[in-house]
Amino acid sequence: xxxxxxxxxxxxxxxxxFHRLHPxxxxxxxxxxxxxxxxxxxxxIVPILKGTQDVILSASTASGxxxxxxxxxxxxxxxxxxxxxxxxxxxxLKALINDQFERLDGLCEGLHIPVHxxxxxxSQGHKARLLxxxxxxxxxxxxxxxxxxxxxGSALAGLFSGLEHxxxxxxxxxxxxxxxxxxxxxxxxxxLSLRRTxxxxxxxxxxxxxxxxAEFLRPGAGAKVRLCNSDSGGGxxxxxxxxxxxxxxxxxxxxxxxxxxxxxxxxxxxxxxxFKTLRGTHNLVFANSRAxxxxxxxxxxxxxxxxxLPNEFFPHHGNLSKELREEAEAALKAKQxxxxxxxxxxxEMGIDVGSVQSIAQVGVPPSVSSLRQRLGRSGRKxxxxxxxxxxxxxxxxxxxxxxxxxxxxxxQSVAMLELLLTNWFEPPASGAFHFSTxxxxxxxxxxxHGGVKAGEAFLALxxxxxxxxxxxxxxxxxxxxxxxxxxxxxxxxGTLLLGRVGERLVNHYSFYAAFASVEEFRLVAGGRTLGTMxxxxxxxxxxxxxxxxxxxxxxAVQGDEKVVELEPAPAxxxxxxxxxxxxxxxxxxxxxxxxxxxGDGLPRYLDARALELLAEARATFQRWRLNERxxxxxxxxxxxxxxxxxxxxxxxxxxxxxxxxSVQTLGPVLSVAGQQADxxxxxxxxxxxxxxxxxxxxxxxxxxxxEKHDGFVPEDLLARDYxxxxxxxxxxxxxxxxxxx
DNA sequence: GACCTGCTGCGGCCTG
Numbered sequence: 001x002x003x004x005x006x007x008x009x010x011x012x013x014x015x016x017x018f019h020r021l022h023p024x025x026x027x028x029x030x031x032x033x034x035x036x037x038x039x040x041x042x043x044x045i046v047p048i049l050k051g052t053q054d055v056i057l058s059a060s061t062a063s064g065x066x067x068x069x070x071x072x073x074x075x076x077x078x079x080x081x082x083x084x085x086x087x088x089x090x091x092x093l094k095a096l097i098n099d100q101f102e103r104l105d106g107l108c109e110g111l112h113i114p115v116h117x118x119x120x121x122x123s124q125g126h127k128a129r130l131l132x133x134x135x136x137x138x139x140x141x142x143x144x145x146x147x148x149x150x151x152x153g154s155a156l157a158g159l160f161s162g163l164e165h166x167x168x169x170x171x172x173x174x175x176x177x178x179x180x181x182x183x184x185x186x187x188x189x190x191x192l193s194l195r196r197t198x199x200x201x202x203x204x205x206x207x208x209x210x211x212x213x214a215e216f217l218r219p220g221a222g223a224k225v226r227l228c229n230s231d232s233g234g235g236x237x238x239x240x241x242x243x244x245x246x247x248x249x250x251x252x253x254x255x256x257x258x259x260x261x262x263x264x265x266x267x268x269x270x271x272x273x274x275f276k277t278l279r280g281t282h283n284l285v286f287a288n289s290r291a292x293x294x295x296x297x298x299x300x301x302x303x304x305x306x307x308x309l310p311n312e313f314f315p316h317h318g319n320l321s322k323e324l325r326e327e328a329e330a331a332l333k334a335k336q337x338x339x340x341x342x343x344x345x346x347x348e349m350g351i352d353v354g355s356v357q358s359i360a361q362v363g364v365p366p367s368v369s370s371l372r373q374r375l376g377r378s379g380r381k382x383x384x385x386x387x388x389x390x391x392x393x394x395x396x397x398x399x400x401x402x403x404x405x406x407x408x409x410x411x412q413s414v415a416m417l418e419l420l421l422t423n424w425f426e427p428p429a430s431g432a433f434h435f436s437t438x439x440x441x442x443x444x445x446x447x448x449h450g451g452v453k454a455g456e457a458f459l460a461l462x463x464x465x466x467x468x469x470x471x472x473x474x475x476x477x478x479x480x481x482x483x484x485x486x487x488x489x490x491x492x493x494g495t496l497l498l499g500r501v502g503e504r505l506v507n508h509y510s511f512y513a514a515f516a517s518v519e520e521f522r523l524v525a526g527g528r529t530l531g532t533m534x535x536x537x538x539x540x541x542x543x544x545x546x547x548x549x550x551x552x553x554x555x556a557v558q559g560d561e562k563v564v565e566l567e568p569a570p571a572x573x574x575x576x577x578x579x580x581x582x583x584x585x586x587x588x589x590x591x592x593x594x595x596x597x598x599g600d601g602l603p604r605y606l607d608a609r610a611l612e613l614l615a616e617a618r619a620t621f622q623r624w625r626l627n628e629r630x631x632x633x634x635x636x637x638x639x640x641x642x643x644x645x646x647x648x649x650x651x652x653x654x655x656x657x658x659x660x661x662s663v664q665t666l667g668p669v670l671s672v673a674g675q676q677a678d679x680x681x682x683x684x685x686x687x688x689x690x691x692x693x694x695x696x697x698x699x700x701x702x703x704x705x706x707e708k709h710d711g712f713v714p715e716d717l718l719a720r721d722y723x724x725x726x727x728x729x730x731x732x733x734x735x736x737x738x739x740x741x
Numbered sequence: 742g743a744c745c746t747g748c749t750g751c752g753g754c755c756t757g
Contacts, residue, residue: 092746120748143747151749179746289743318745345744366743509748517747667742 017045022075024111029071039230041068047226048072048201051164054218056171056202056210059230061349061376065203066100066169067107068228073137073165073201074111081113082135084162088190089139090183091169094119095351097139100169104137113137118144134159142183143512146444149189150506153448157193164198166190168217170349171202175216176429178437178707182514184219184466185441189448192460205349205373209427216428219466236384237375241417241603243410243610244269246392270390271299274360277388279304279312282332283340284347285360286374290317292362295574297342297549315549316343319520320531324548329353342549348373358386364409365389368416368589369425389413393613401666402639406597407617408667410610412585414603415592426586433721435478436707437514438467443487443498447506451495454479474717481714516708521557523547525566533564533575546572587645587731590668594643597621630739633676640670640679642735651732654697655686683736691733694723 040059049072091097114136174180202217215222246266287293297315304311314328332339333354359378365371378385394404462470482488487502520532530548543554551572555565630641653663659682662673698719
């Protein structure tokens, strides 16, 4: 609390609400040695003590949001915390629940409020004890809450009968996702079983438009949610974007089968700068993909070895074993020796690793909002935040694609930094129908009650529930589709029951999660599990591998047990992980890119090489006269520049394909095979017809079934969900008109 | 051009 102006005790003039906390809670605050409550903690007291209001507490990481919620909640429970579970805390990670359990236990011990953990790693004994004498606070994951509905359906109302508070941690991580939709449905079903609403508290990072978060927290009544915001405000930011030239593919030596010890020079150059700048301190290096995390972790470790230093660089990603990840986190947090973690999005949120000296981002950031989240990890002790961005662009040749000539990666990164500096970032996704999760919630509802009437299910899930965008008509079609696929059956009185396939789904534990997962091999070296890899990897005895930032050779593969045994090796190869969905660039980013191409400003955070690359990008833009036109012909191809986000680009591509044209998209550019007149004709026809119906555009989409249960959803409903998520018909129509001008 | 998250019940074996 050193960054706060000190006062003698937390009951100072600024802390008037402090007196309203229970005496025992105030005593706990004093014993913590806190000089005063933080802004968010102060602001939360009155609305939460009221016990009737939904509240969002938004503040940066490590600002004491959990205490902000639980000081008043524990005050309310201090005299009597028994009879049933009285407060539920839902967290997205088991590790986070374990953290909060430790912290809450100290506060609750003196108040005689029992605190229970419930997730996959908690013993059945503990769970049985809570079911027997429910009381106090329950910390749980959405999946375990789902399991409670299915396994303890009839006991649920009793278990939660006296429930007064629901707290959702990391609210922003749930918004717009299947998992978030599942959580909304579960909370709604808790309230249905109690026949009353239970006030909700959402803990969130600061989001630009908090009304979206409020509407997520309380669907249908977001306007009534009380917002408590304590934005510490942006401190000083030290920024650098470093450009690198990468040899073009045809100038590179062919990769042979034997793994070579040499990395392409550009990776070496980036690695050398990382090593030189980061060694001796504590940092996070975001490398975008698990493969790149392995590549740079291995490279930096070898640089330490070459310099005869103990290793300071450790990888961190979702396929590494819990053990290796926790070791890396602990080493960084302990600050006893210099440690930098090379990571994916795993370290964007949740686990507390303390503050670090600087953030490095290798490659284009996935979005402005993730860049902002990553930046929040640095410079917390009042010092400046430091961000270094490393960007590689291909050396140009006669056959370089237009996107290389335009230095799209560099310009997109500059655009994102400019938007970050103006404090803009992408809002969370909205508008999807989430039919996949509707499949799950319907089956779960049937399992909970043993059977439901179609009308009741519609009321519970759609009409008053989180699937409000699904009409009665669509719901009937949806049910019919599930019946055909044997997920549902119907008894003679019309009650919906689980069908043959539905029964099988619900009875397997994998049903509790709203998201799908693939089977993977376990990698073991010397009896120690290093992590997992997808099973479709061609792995043979003798194959070289880089994993956990080290080099290995496959010693044995045990197909039955899905175990791969490894031994240390001098050489290695970065594994290919299963690629998943596609990135989505926002309209604002592409608009900003155009402004950068057309402008002549030279951002001060660019290094000499990045300035060169920017000059090349602008030269290409001018040579093609892209300031005055958006369609250019080149050889056998026509390039269209919508200067809009991926949803619009994707929609335009499908609309042109529907008119028989062959289209390829490369970042911001649509490349069409054929004559300019054909493309313009197709666009003119598109404009004349008005905004296209998104469902008809999806005819050319190869695979729309992207979510877990999409395979069971009737085709036309799936098309509508896909269009709502990934397409922008209105935007594409508007842009088509502009492009033709 | 991607990333992350989560999970029950039960049978079988071992140890104290």
